Amino acid sequence: MSDCIFCQIALGKVPSEIAYEDDELIAFKDIQPLAPVHLVIIPKKHLRSLNDVTPENERLIGHLFGIIRRLAGEFGVAESGYRVVANTGTDGGQVVGHLHFHLLGGQALNARIG
Incomplete structure (x- = not known):
């Protein structure tokens, strides 16, 4: 979708600090991090x-969670712990209308982060 910021990031039209990319997914550092490690992981397909x-998307979502686990290890938060957040809809706190997951870690997380 041409007006979706995350689609634009996935297409390389908006610069971001990429942590991981393959044919189906992209992960990048959040521009307003809420923790020392704060990555955003999205499918390139607009959902x-x-x-x-x-x-039909179950394999893609399974792959996405496998990459989240891998990134937690690569960014050094797998052992200490991390949080994965997906906000859905306006009342759920979703700001960007593209399915995305936040990986947060690197500090003790209170109930208000995410």
């Missing part, structure tokens, strides 16, 4: 939110 995930 608006978790509500758009169908059985």
Whole structure:
């Protein structure tokens, strides 16, 4: 979608600090980090939110969570602990209308982060 900032990042049209990329996913550092490690992981395919995930997307979502686990290890938070957050819809706190997951870690996280 041409007006989606995350689609633009996935296409390389908006600069970002890429942590991981393959044909289906991209992970980048959040521009307003809430923790020492704060990555945003998105499918390149535009899905608006978790509500758009169908059985056809199950393999993609499984792959995404495998990459989150891998990134937690690479960024040194796997052992100490980390949080994965997906906000869905306006009331759920979703700001960008593209399915995305936040990986947060590197400090003790209180209940208000994420």
